[in-house]
Amino acid sequence: MPRRVDDDVHAAFVEFRAGQDDKCLSVQCMYCQQVRAKNTTRQKQHLLQCAPYLQAHPDVALQASAASATVAPAPGPQGHGAPAPPSAAPAAHDGSHQPHVAPVPAVPPYGHEDAAGEHTNLSFMPNPRINGSPSHARPSLGAEGTPATKKQKTKPSPASNLPEIPLRDVHAAFVEFRAKEDDKCLSARCIYCSQVRAKNTSRQREHLMTCPGYQAVLKDKIPANNLRHQFDEDDVASSLALPAPALDLDFRMSIRVKPKLNVGASPAGRQSWISCVGGQWAGTWGKGVLLPSGQDTQTTIKDTATRIDARYLMQTSDEHPALIICKITGWLTGERDVMERLQDPVAADNVAAHRYRLRVTMELETGDERYQEVNTGIWVGSGCRRGAEIVYDAYRIG
Template sequence: MGRATDQDVHSAFVEYRASPDDKCLSVQCIYCHQIRAKNTSRQKQHLLECLGLRNHPSSQVNQSPSQPPPPRPESSSSDVAGYGPAFSINGAANALDGATAALNGTPMQGRQSLPPTLNGSETPIRGQSAKPKPTPKLTPGGSNIPAPPLEDVHSAFVEFRANESDKCLSVQCIYCNQIRAKNTSRQRQHLLECPTYLNVMKDSIPANNLLHRFDEGEVARSLSLPQPALDLDFRMSVKLNPKVAIGSSTATNSGQRNWISFIGGQWAGRWGKGIVIPGGQDAQVTYKDFTTSLNAQYLIQTSDDPPAFILVKYKGWLAGPRDVLEKVHTDPEEADTVPANQYKFRVNIELETGDERYAFLTNGMWLGSGSRRVQEIVIDAYRVG
């Protein structure tokens, strides 16, 4: 008695599980090596359209001389993508006998037709998972592109179900159009080996979008570095004495040297609050276009008992349109009305203390954005993360 049609279909495919965490089996046609999710009806339909099966040398063996293969219709609704008319699954059953023999150990050239993704020395036994070859965590070319996060993995593939009876979803890579069974770990590994995706990722590295870039093959061309984050850490308000004009700057031979001493002030932030100790100063240089070099240092005190004392030092620039800066420097009536977003008050801030409670401040970095008023400066300090 001949075997059932479904058994013939199953014998034409090799089952395997690419990794232990795969919930769904995949199958690979032994004739054309196409991989798909395991589904009997789709496997049966595949055999109706498989060019590899039609051209296989054993496709006509075991056919009874008295029962010639059924004629192929001139046109059929089974024609798919120019593959030609489909033939009856009953006619294909005899051709599948040769495939079954190959899987059972009968010598046949089809031995070379086993899935290339499986271990070539062993044929997987139905119901057992094939041992996958270990896959590298990075690309064969040694790229330094990091493993993509989960949300990037999902966004790089389009999910679809070929027909309503499919129990498992398939996915297609939007970069290279490769289709595979849905599995997050395998999709992530695919991206690490997808040339198109890797090229896109390299182009997305900010350093590669500059006017000039490093040569191909250089580590600096493919190395992805974290972008520093800025978090508002504390705000300082410092009261000022009137500025004292010293004269032309001897350090730069240009610009006007001014000395501005600090009356005091207050500060508050994430890690504490307190006051600004009187006596600090800003030794600044103002140039002809009213751009000003800032160089200040002063002492702040915390509200602890006993208090801690922290040295604050900053350097930076007050820059912007000439007419705006002229108002800030020379017109007391309008200086306090000029919005801070019309000029750039930017400084690098360093903190230093010997108090162990605030030792974490010594190795920190801050960028400050300030507002320059006639008798006060207000600075927001952003910690560089």
């Protein structure tokens, strides 16, 4: 009884899952190593076009040839049949005849055919195993008959600097459906470019990273692209999603000061010196006191703005205390009458902190190994003036 291709469909393919999150099985032809979605009908069609398989089973090749012969050839230019394809086997010189093998179309590149029929090239060569033993697939041969080099799995690089897309956005960007009623696997259509692909979360995410429609939507979510003035659309800066800094209250500092000493006018403005006589501080990483050696140099640019430039020496409450230099720069701004009241230690107690803005940046510096972490930190502070005392809340930039 002649052999039929149906007898070899399941034996000629090895089943496996291309990815851990793949819900659908893939199959690999043991004769040509091509990978495709598991579908019996398309596996039969593949075997009828697989050159290594047809060479190994001449009786199936004869059936395929007979089936193709039932289709009338297209008439040639002179009204005759089309010339025999060059791939047809010529007659042997010794009078014997070789079995005629139907012309075999070129095997498509190594890849995977998804549930929607779309052929997607894969960048890896799976190594399927049957019942724990190596598969019987024939190794691919190179140009000189040597085994071809195994393709290495490569992770696709993102097409832009946009952030990784959350899973909920991946699901929202695709509409699921079945391409055919008998399809066991779902397909997914991108709502931004209408491209259809097999349902696979990883590949759907990769598609969105290169989808022009989705990238345009994603760029609109970048805060810098919603400013009054923006970068050009083709500028790389318009596609950068930078992490937003967080502010965490890290410590509070209370500084007792002497009365202000007016130095006088200078090219930069009216200068004054305010000396520190002590104080205390407490926060998330320690507590201690302020040594009476700090100095605040203030420069009044105009009646409504004063530049702050101060240095204080913080001491920790450890058994062997550490010394930390605190550098403060910033601005004190407010309306003229408010700024005048702040110059009087008694009147300053009656001025609410929200009536003016005392905003500074802080940097800490120490040589003590126990507190080396503060050397790379940056803080922003909000302060107020209470008589002979200045209080700052320091927020660390995370």
